[in-house]
Structure formats: structure tokens, C-alpha cells
Amino acid sequence: MIPEDNRPRPKSLADxxxxxxxxxxxxxxxxxxxxxxxxxxxxxxxxxxxxxxxWAVAQVMPGxxxxxxxxxxxxxxxxxxxxxxxxxxxxxxxxLLVLMLALLHSHFAGHPGVAGxxxxxxxxxxxxxxxxxxxxxxxxxxxxxxxxxGLAVALLAIILIVGMHAPLFYVLAGFGGLCCVLTYRRL
Amino acid sequence: xxxxxxxxxxxxxxxxxxxxxxSLMSVGGAISTTAEMHRFLVEQHHWLTPQQFNDSIAxxxxxxxxxxxxxxxxxxxxxxxxxxYTAAILGVAVTMFGIMLPSTTLTYMAAHWLHRNRELxxxxxxxxxxxxxxxxxxxxxxxxxxxTDAKTLEHWPLWSVSLAAGILIWRTRIHLLWLLGAGAVxxxxxxx
Numbered sequence: 001m002i003p004e005d006n007r008p009r010p011k012s013l014a015d016x017x018x019x020x021x022x023x024x025x026x027x028x029x030x031x032x033x034x035x036x037x038x039x040x041x042x043x044x045x046x047x048x049x050x051x052x053x054x055w056a057v058a059q060v061m062p063g064x065x066x067x068x069x070x071x072x073x074x075x076x077x078x079x080x081x082x083x084x085x086x087x088x089x090x091x092x093x094x095x096l097l098v099l100m101l102a103l104l105h106s107h108f109a110g111h112p113g114v115a116g117x118x119x120x121x122x123x124x125x126x127x128x129x130x131x132x133x134x135x136x137x138x139x140x141x142x143x144x145x146x147x148x149x150g151l152a153v154a155l156l157a158i159i160l161i162v163g164m165h166a167p168l169f170y171v172l173a174g175f176g177g178l179c180c181v182l183t184y185r186r187l
Numbered sequence: 188x189x190x191x192x193x194x195x196x197x198x199x200x201x202x203x204x205x206x207x208x209x210s211l212m213s214v215g216g217a218i219s220t221t222a223e224m225h226r227f228l229v230e231q232h233h234w235l236t237p238q239q240f241n242d243s244i245a246x247x248x249x250x251x252x253x254x255x256x257x258x259x260x261x262x263x264x265x266x267x268x269x270x271x272y273t274a275a276i277l278g279v280a281v282t283m284f285g286i287m288l289p290s291t292t293l294t295y296m297a298a299h300w301l302h303r304n305r306e307l308x309x310x311x312x313x314x315x316x317x318x319x320x321x322x323x324x325x326x327x328x329x330x331x332x333x334x335t336d337a338k339t340l341e342h343w344p345l346w347s348v349s350l351a352a353g354i355l356i357w358r359t360r361i362h363l364l365w366l367l368g369a370g371a372v373x374x375x376x377x378x379x
Contacts, residue, residue: 024252026363031253032325033356034363041360049315056317061297062213063290064255071291072298083295091283094252095259099279101250102260105242113375118249120374123333123345124366127352130329134357137322143315150319157323162330169214172320180316187308187315 008044010077013085019043020070020089025097028121031066031090033132039073046073048139059172066090144186145179153179192234194269199281202234202265206258206285211293217255217286218244228261239264258286329353344379 010016019038027034032055039045046054058068067090074086108114140150153175160166194202205227209220221244228235235243243264247257259279266278304310333349352366373379 026251026367027253028249028251028367037356037363049318052318052321053314055321056314057298057301058294059317059321060214061290061294062211063287063294064213064216064253066253067255067287067291068294071294075295075298076302080295083291087291090253091256094250095256095279095283098247098250098252098256098260099263101246102243102263105246112377116374116377116379117371118374119345120348120370120372120379121367122248122370123348123374123379124352124370126329126332127349127354128329128356128363128366129332130326130349131353131356133322133325133327133329134353136318136325140319140322143318145316145319150322153319154323154326157320158327158330161324161327168324172324175323176317176320179319180313183316184308184312187312 010045010082013078013081016074016077016082016085017089020074020086021093024090024094027066028125032069033125033128035066035069036132036136037128048136049142052136052139056176060176144183149182150179191270192265192268194234194265194274198232199277202262202278203281203285206282207289210286210289213286213290217258224258224261228265234265234268235261239268255286258282344373348373348379 010019023034023038024031026038036051040048040051054072055065055069058065058072061068067087070086070090071083074082074084076082078085137151137154140154141147143150157171157175160171161168209217209223212223213220225240229237229240240261243260244257247254247260250256259282262278262280262282263275264278265282266272266275269278301310301314329349333346348370352370355361355366356363370379
């Protein structure tokens with residue numbers, strides 16, 4: 001639901017390709033939170049609400065979520081070529097990097113500094129993903145459902161997933177389905 | 188550590204077909220089908236050693252980029268086991284195209300349909316209705332990742348890094364790369 005007005009948008013296929021390459025290269029242990037930070041907060045191609053909506057689509061379809069998200073966004077701006085450019089940007093350079101890393105792996109895997117650096121970066125990524133959730137939580141205030149209800153659902157989902165190790169799929173289908181029905185009735 | 192294996196064309200075709208099938212089942216990401224990949228590559232065909240399987244996942248997590256690249260590393264290692272870098276590149280192509288083609292095609296068509304019907308009440312309800320769960324899932328993922336390697340109180344430096352990074356990102360517009368760099372330096376010197 002990106003309106004065709006004079007909001008910021010990718011200038012060209014190359015812009016799309018390199019923007020997604022840049023996103024992917026910042027994503028240690030996952031790219032989703034980086035997408036929110038770069039595309040919503042820095043480039044302003046999307047609002048928080050649009051980001052959540054597009055992500056809901058990317059999430060329920062099979063395939064890697066961020067890959068689906070890049071595909072959906074690329075397609076929205078430039079059709080099939082845009083989808084290919086965004087997807088290519090997301091995968092090409094990171095693929096070459098990870099293969100190089102595999103070649104180097106045997107030499108450096110035992111170095112305690114390397115293992116420590118990876119551990120430190122993973123800890124930062126974990127904070128990044130949690131913070132993204134908190135920021136998107138603020139947009140529940142403008143949701144068709146009452147904010148208190150939305151927050152209660154989010155909190156319950158956290159308790160079920162973290163505390164009780166409930167399978168993600170059931171939480172997504174159960175609470176997601178319920179909220180979709182309730183939203184439908186209020187629209 | 189490396190296994191020596193022989194792969195014929197029908198084996199490559201079977202690998203490709205299997206990853207196409209996994210692609211359609213990978214709701215929530217390719218990582219949710221790893222158990223089935225393990226059964227197919229390690230237990231049934233012995234194309235990868237258990238060690239190579241685990242290393243492929245760990246390396247892809249450590250590298251920048253989408254986590255799905257662990258699939259490419261599995262293909263790479265299968266090819267190396269088959270004896271050459273040419274085979275390794277073939278392995279990457281077979282597994283990556285296999286895991287990507289069905290899901291991206293499906294998502295592209297679904298997104299196209301949803302966009303054309305974006306004024307439908309049901310489409311709007313679906314896209315907006317997922318928001319509370321999406322928020323809950325993201326925060327959960329952050330908590331789970333922050334506590335995987337730091338389950339007890341004695342690991343407090345590690346999860347305080349997560350906490351500090353989280354608060355800085357939530358409240359400021361500081362660039363991510365600074366925080367990742369700081370995390371890497373702290374880890375390198377074994378502070379965390």
C-alpha cells in the first residue's frame with residue numbers, strides 16, 4: 001500500500017540493487033531489523049505501518065522472510081525487474097562473502113579473538129531485533145484494534161514463545177488469525 | 188573430515204527436486220526445514236558429514252546477509268565432497284535455485300494479487316491484523332537470541348551488551364555499524 005505520490009522512493013534499479021546490498025551487509029545474524037532501520041527510518045521509503053503490513057505478507061509465504069520482503073518491495077516500485085534487482089542485491093555479494101568465509105574457515109576457526117568477535121556481534125544483533133519490535137510496537141497505537149488489546153496480544157505471544165517454547169507457527173496462526181478476524185469486524 | 192562421494196546427474200537432479208520441495212514447506216524461513224535437510228543430506232545420502240552440516244549453519248549465521256545462505260554452504264560442501272571446486276559451484280547453484288525458485292515465484296504472485304486487491308476489506312484486515320503478533324514475535328526473537336549463549340547470571344556482560352545495544356537503537360539514530368564494531372571489539376578482547 002505504497003501511495004504513488006512524491007514520497008522518497010528508489011531512483012532506479014541500480015539504486016534498489018545497491019540499497020539492498022548495503023542492507024544485507026549490515027545484517028549479522030539476520031537482516032530484518034536492518035531493513036526496518038534503513039528503509040523506514042533513514043530512507044523513508046515506507047512508514048512503520050506499511051513495513052508491518054508488507055512483512056506480514058513476507059512472513060506467511062514460504063521462503064526466507066527478508067528475501068520475500070525484498071522481492072515484494074522491489075516489485076512494488078519497478079515490477080518484475082525491481083523484484084529481481086532487490087533480490088539480487090540481497091543475495092549476490094553476501095553469497096560471495098560467505099563462500100570466501102567458508103574457504104578461510106579452516107584457518108581461523110580456532111582463533112579465540114574471531115570467535116569472541118562473532119559472539120559480540122551476535123549480542124548486538126539480538127538487541128537490534130528486540131529494539132525493532134519495541135519501535136514497531138509504538139505503531140499499535142494507530143491500529144484499528146484498541147492499543148491495549150494489541151499490546152496484550154503481543155505480550156502473550158512473547159510469553160508463549162519465550163517462556164513456554166510454543167511453536168512459532170501455532171502462535172502466528174492462532175493469534176494472527178484471531179486479530180485478523182477482529183480487525184475485519186472493525187474496519 | 189571430508190567424505191569422498193560420487194554424484195551422478197540423477198543425484199544432482201534429486202538434490203534439486205528435494206530443495207524445490209523444501210522451498211514450498213519453508214514457511215517462517217528456510218531454517219525451519221533444517222531437520223529435513225539433515226535427514227536427506229546426512230542420514231539418507233551421506234553427502235555431508237554431521238560436522239559439515241553444523242558448520243554450514245554456524246558460518247552463515249556469523250556472516251552478514253540473509254541466513255538462507257547456509258543452504259548455499261551446504262551445496263558448496265556437497266560439491267567439495269564430490270571432488271572439485273567446479274562441483275562445489277554447481278552445488279551452490281543447485282541448492283540455491285532449488286530453495287529460492289518455488290517460494291519466490293509464489294510470493295511474487297501472492298504480493299501482486301494482494302496489491303491489486305488492496306482495497307478489499309479482507310486483504311486490509313489480513314495485512315493490518317497481523318501487526319500485534321509481528322511485534323510480539325520480533326521481541327521474542329531478540330530475547331531468544333540474546334539468551335542462547337548466555338543462559339545464566341554469570342554471562343551478564345554478554346546480555347548487557349544486547350540490552351545496551353537494544354536501548355541505543357530504540358532511543359537514538361546511531362548507525363548500526365558502530366554498534367556491531369563495538370560488539371566485535373569487546374568480543375575480540377574477551378570482555379564479553
